[in-house]
Amino acid sequence: MCxxxxxxxxxxxxxxxxxxxxxxxxxLMKVPNLSLQSAFLMGAVGGSLMVAxxxxxxxxxxxxxxxxVSLLGGALVGLVSSIITQKGRVPHxxxxxxxxxxxxxxxIYILNGSFFSLSDYGNPLEYxxxxxxxxxxxxxxxxxxxxxxxxxxxxKTELGYSLAIYGDNPAFFEHYRISTGFVFMVGSMxxxxxxxxxxxxxxxxSGFVELxxxxxxxxxxxxxxxxxxxxIGLLKPVGILIPILGIILYCFLQQxxxxxxFNLKYFSVIEGLIILIVVIYKFRKSPKNVHSDQLxx
Numbered sequence: 001m002c003x004x005x006x007x008x009x010x011x012x013x014x015x016x017x018x019x020x021x022x023x024x025x026x027x028l029m030k031v032p033n034l035s036l037q038s039a040f041l042m043g044a045v046g047g048s049l050m051v052a053x054x055x056x057x058x059x060x061x062x063x064x065x066x067x068x069v070s071l072l073g074g075a076l077v078g079l080v081s082s083i084i085t086q087k088g089r090v091p092h093x094x095x096x097x098x099x100x101x102x103x104x105x106x107x108i109y110i111l112n113g114s115f116f117s118l119s120d121y122g123n124p125l126e127y128x129x130x131x132x133x134x135x136x137x138x139x140x141x142x143x144x145x146x147x148x149x150x151x152x153x154x155x156k157t158e159l160g161y162s163l164a165i166y167g168d169n170p171a172f173f174e175h176y177r178i179s180t181g182f183v184f185m186v187g188s189m190x191x192x193x194x195x196x197x198x199x200x201x202x203x204x205x206s207g208f209v210e211l212x213x214x215x216x217x218x219x220x221x222x223x224x225x226x227x228x229x230x231x232i233g234l235l236k237p238v239g240i241l242i243p244i245l246g247i248i249l250y251c252f253l254q255q256x257x258x259x260x261x262f263n264l265k266y267f268s269v270i271e272g273l274i275i276l277i278v279v280i281y282k283f284r285k286s287p288k289n290v291h292s293d294q295l296x297x
Contacts, residue, residue, distance in 0.1 A: 004255060006137065011251040013140035014201045015220065019228075019243035020151055021074075021194030022221030026297050027242065029187050030167035034096040034218050035081040036195045038103035039074035041214040043196020044203040045107055046073030051121050051204075063124035067143070067197065074196020077103055078189035086181045107211060116209040123204050140201060147194075152240050163187045216268050223271045224250045225297035226278050 018040065025033045047070030054062045077099060084095040108114060129135035129142075154160045162183045165172050173180040195217075203209045228246025258264055 008251050008255055010137050010140060012248050013144045014205055015198055015247050016144050017147055017194040018198035018221065019224045019247040020147065021191035023225060023243040024163060024187055025191035026221065027225055028163045028167050032093045033081065033188060035077050035099040035192060036221060037214045037217040038100050039077040039192035039195035040199035040217050041107055041211060042073040042077050042103060043070035044199035044209045045110060046070050047200030048116060048118055048203050048209050051124060055121060059124045059128035063128040066124055066200065070196045070200030071193045075189040075193035078192030082185040082188040114211040118207050125204055148240055219268060219271045222275055222297055226275060
């Protein structure tokens with residue numbers, strides 16, 4: 001039982017940055033940005049290559065560098081996607097699809113294939129941790145606590161309010177002569193940077209990077225946000241609880257399905273059905289939300 005709880009906790013902490021990032025772009029800003037998948041992979045590849053090329057450095061320094069590179073890798077994806085949207089005047093959804101194609105080719109070129117093993121390199125998150133018992137899990141926990149604290153503070157700042165206002169009324173910024181593009185770009189880069197961090201944590205936990213591991217990432221994000229909202233009674237608070245509770249419930253649901261003997265590779269079918277039911281119910285109940293929140297989360 002203890003192993004199941006630890007596994008659930010570790011899995012939740014790995015995907016927590018991704019859940020928070022998707023909450024920023026999907027729920028606060030209400031932008032259908034599918035480039036989170038590319039950011040997830042870019043962060044995994046960037047952070048892992050930093051580990052490979054940084055052998056010989058102290059593990060503490062290497063841990064900070066690899067985490068930083070994963071954040072920058074994800075932010076780069078957000079920057080490219082937002083530039084295509086802002087400068088090219090391309091709709092959000094189309095620009096994210098184009099970004100997916102661009103970075104898929106870039107990642108194949110960087111890896112010279114679709115797979116990169118980390119078995120020959122030490123895990124800096126594990127070896128740099130001061131805790132001797134469950135060092136990797138404790139590293140993930142420390143990162144999670146720092147992330148939750150920073151995000152909670154962010155929501156109370158002008159930037160946090162600006163991200164929420166962008167989702168409800170983008171024209172507000174034009175009325176007060178504030179750059180709408182700047183708010184969108186910062187929000188996109190921030191959400192994608194967190195997705196990149198999550199990809200790096202997943203790669204370190206798995207011991208490899210594979211381009212196929214980005215499949216269904218967007219489904220995971222939407223499912224997480226829906227579960228978080230359902231758990232707190234379909235309310236609309238702007239707070240950290242939605243992604244935290246959502247990712248815990250998501251991982252618990254996966255563990256439950258494995259416990260019941262079902263094959264986890266078919267989990268995407270369950271995800272799709274749950275999302276479809278909840279979104280149809282919401283849109284039928286409040287048709288006006290279709291245009292302001294295309295994803296229903």
